[in-house]
Every structure is written in structure tokens, then in C-alpha cells.
Amino acid sequence: MGRSNVGKSSLINALVRQRVARTSAAPGKTRLANFYRVQRGSVPALYLVDLPGYGYARGGDASAREFNRLTEAYFERGLGIGDQGSVGTLRSSQSPTPDPRSPVSIGVLLLVDARHPGLDTDLDAWAWLKSQPCARAVVGTKADKLTRAERARHARKLESVFDSPVPLVSAETGEGLDELWKLIARLPNPRTAA
Numbered sequence: 001m002g003r004s005n006v007g008k009s010s011l012i013n014a015l016v017r018q019r020v021a022r023t024s025a026a027p028g029k030t031r032l033a034n035f036y037r038v039q040r041g042s043v044p045a046l047y048l049v050d051l052p053g054y055g056y057a058r059g060g061d062a063s064a065r066e067f068n069r070l071t072e073a074y075f076e077r078g079l080g081i082g083d084q085g086s087v088g089t090l091r092s093s094q095s096p097t098p099d100p101r102s103p104v105s106i107g108v109l110l111l112v113d114a115r116h117p118g119l120d121t122d123l124d125a126w127a128w129l130k131s132q133p134c135a136r137a138v139v140g141t142k143a144d145k146l147t148r149a150e151r152a153r154h155a156r157k158l159e160s161v162f163d164s165p166v167p168l169v170s171a172e173t174g175e176g177l178d179e180l181w182k183l184i185a186r187l188p189n190p191r192t193a194a
Contacts (some may be wrong), residue, residue: 001129002111003121004053008140011111012036012048014171015180021050040181043053054121107187109137114140114168115150117157126162135187143168143175 002008009021034050109130112122117140129136138181140158143151146185151168158166167183 001051001108001125002053002141003113003119006053006113008053008111009050011139011141011169012050014169014174014177015048023107043185046184054125085128107137107184109184110130110136110138112138112142112158112162114154114158114165115145116144117154118161121160137183137187138162138164138166139180140166140168140182142170142172144170144173 009023013019013023016036016038021034032052036048036050037045038048039045060101062122110122110126110129126138129171140154146154146168155166155168165178167176167178
């Protein structure tokens with residue numbers, strides 16, 4: 001999950017190394033929850049779920065409210081509050097299609113633009129995610145847009161404001177994708193975590 005135009009769909013495409021998610025330079029392209037089943041090697045398949053972004057929507061306030069309702073409904077059904085999730089969500093599953101009634105491991109990646117650490121909307125999203133019973137992590141996107149000095153400075157700022165390690169990635173250059181896959185593999189199952 002993340003702000004509109006933070007690069008959620010582009011990151012999915014980069015992770016799977018093919019164009020499966022529709023992208024656009026204009027914010028608000030993703031308008032539905034899109035599920036992508038991913039199989040890597042011999043590990044169980046998982047779903048990457050691309051949700052609409054927060055902060056902007058084509059069609060103004062009415063569309064933004066619609067996207068918020070979609071996202072809230074998805075989280076409520078997915079987590080067991082009705083069983084949650086979002087690049088967003090990572091769902092481990094053996095079945096070919098997601099079944100919200102079956103037990104799954106759910107992890108949420110909050111994607112933030114590494115060029116703009118500490119935006120209020122991102123901090124609000126992180127605070128909300130921390131209140132949810134799901135595994136979660138923050139990932140800084142668009143690292144290729146930063147100079148070397150900016151990367152170091154922004155990485156420190158991101159870790160400070162989110163009080164958590166924040167890996168930087170680039171869907172454009174592939175930087176950080178191997179580390180991101182490792183992070184995805186490490187996200188714990190909130191149902192079995194002590």
C-alpha cells in the first residue's frame with residue numbers, strides 16, 4: 001500500500017520481471033485490488049496485491065472516498081476483522097486463487113517515496129498499519145532518483161521517522177529488489193507470532 005504514484009504497480013512488475021500490472025505516469029491508474037500469484041523457486045506461491053493509492057484519485061473526492069472504501073473493505077475481509085492485507089499485501093497460499101476464508105500469512109509493505117521522507121499521509125498510514133494485526137514493513141521507492149549523498153541522508157531520515165529499517169529500492173534500475181524479496185520472505189505470520 002502507499003500514496004498514489006509511489007510506484008506500487010511498477011514495483012510489482014520489477015519484482016516479477018515482467019509487465020503484469022498496468023502503470024501510468026499519472027497518479028490514480030490502479031482503481032481496483034489486483035491480485036498477482038507469484039511462484040519463486042520451490043517456496044510456496046504468494047500473492048502480491050496491488051491496491052489503489054491514497055492521497056489522490058482521478059475523479060476527485062468521490063473517487064478518493066471510493067478507493068478508501070475499497071481498501072478498508074479489503075483489509076477488513078483479508079485479516080479476520082472480517083483477516084487483512086496489501087504491494088502491498090503478501091499472501092502465502094497453495095491455491096491458485098485467493099480465498100479469504102482460508103488461513104494465510106499476511107504482510108503489508110507500506111511503500112513511501114524515498115525522495116520525500118516523513119510525509120504526514122505516510123506517517124498516518126504507518127500508524128494505522130501498526131494498529132492492525134498484520135506483519136508490516138516500510139520500503140522506500142524511487143531510489144534511482146536520489147544522488148548518493150541524498151540516499152544516505154534520506155535513508156537515515158526514513159529510519160528515524162518510521163522507527164524501523166527502511167530498505168531503498170528502484171523499480172527502474174532493479175536496485176534493492178533482491179533485498180526486498182528477502183524482506184518479503186522474513187515477514188512473520190501474525191497468527192503464529194508470539
